[in-house]
Amino acid sequence: MNLAFLASHGGSAARHLTQACRDGELDAVPVALVSNNSRSPALEWAREEGLETAHLSSAKYPDPDELDAAIFQFLQDADADLLILSGYMRELGPRVLGAFAGRVLNIHPSLLPRHGGRGMYGDRVHRAVLEAGDTQSGATVHLVTAGIDEGPRLAQEEVPVRPGDTLETLKARVQAIEGGLMLRAVREVVAEHRADVQMTESTP
Template identity: 30%
Template sequence: MFNRLQQKWKVSAAQVGLILCTFAIGGSLTGYTGRKLMNLFDISPQWLWVVVYVVIVTIIWPLAVLLISIPFGQFRFFTKYLAKMGQRLGLGKPQPTIDNQNSKVKKIAIFASGAGSNAQKIIDHFKGNKEVEVAVIACNKPGAGVLNIAEKEGIPVLMIEKEPFFRGDAYVPVLKEKKIDLIVLAGFLWKIPDALISAFPRQIINIHPALLPKYGGKGMYGQFVHAAVVAAGEKESGITIHFVDEHYDHGDIIFQATCEVTSADTAETVAAKVHALEHQHFPRVVEEVLGRPASS
């Protein structure tokens, strides 16, 4: 059930729990307040009492859940939720979407499996940019740090599960519905299925923590890469940003940057140098790729 609610509300698992608590406590507060108010009136017959009670709790419930949502940190979610309910009931005009407001807005989907430091840098880079939006964060690991970033930044979450990703539709319909222009792999550890690559040709880019074609391929990620670089006595390492194709770390290279590797370096110190390069260059390259024609 939690997974279905995550997909429906596009939030993290932790946020689902907070939302459900808000619903439960808000509902209890609504019932309690409604009964207290009804005690102030002497209404008969019984059917009229029921009608008045229903009207009162219908008015109280939105106020109660908004009040309870504040300490749970879900005020933003419930304001949007209640606005959508109002629109469905014909109580307000639908708000224009970003696409209606500005058809030139480019939408990014960030795929990440871990802490999300690169995702945060990309989000920060595009804050205030009216032409680019980080529209969704996709993650394959419940509890990953990037989900906390998504919650903090108010960005919808798409939880990726193995079966639909590799043997189903690869979440292509969801991403197409969101009108995604570019998929950015920022520490996403699963191989991208052919179905997704076909649906987004030259619209998926990845950052690799080494100078491809060296130290790429299956199993070459994170500390494994840096340990291999140090063990081989390399004099330099760096980052490679490339388009994604059907093979691990194989697509056309977009950008590379290097850092020195000395005899005193360890896998950990090389990792720190490489992370600095990632944070420095990745957001800028993402912006440059967005500005290119899709076929280039």
């Protein structure tokens, strides 16, 4: 499968998965990255990696439908099969979600459905975990749908919330597992896709 990424800042998931492809740990091909931030480190990194890149944002396309269409066209031209949200801080439009239904993955820094939904991202999630007095946190890989953090969950991994944890210590513990968790989830999706293709090819 061809992987495309959408990132707003550093793009850590994109970097981790691309390296896994380069090392032969993931049977997929990274092909493209979209960013809504022209100054994002992810965009510069993707160019250096030889990926197709595009800066597509509401500043360039104030009409949400036009932005949705532009992202869709870029991904289609890049021949993308699977989309990975790598810290992408914007909602995808209906055209992209429809065209890639069941093939858009995101990782959220909590054990969904806890601490998910609109406005829950980054440090806000870890702060909510601490304020709630949770004894466990972690990360969740889920399919992206029109509802914020509401898509089917594909994989979860827990980490303990320890006495005396601060936002930074909890954040670091969660981030340490995110790359491996996303890699496992993408591997499963790729394997399922391969099995479906083989079944289709063998059917008379």
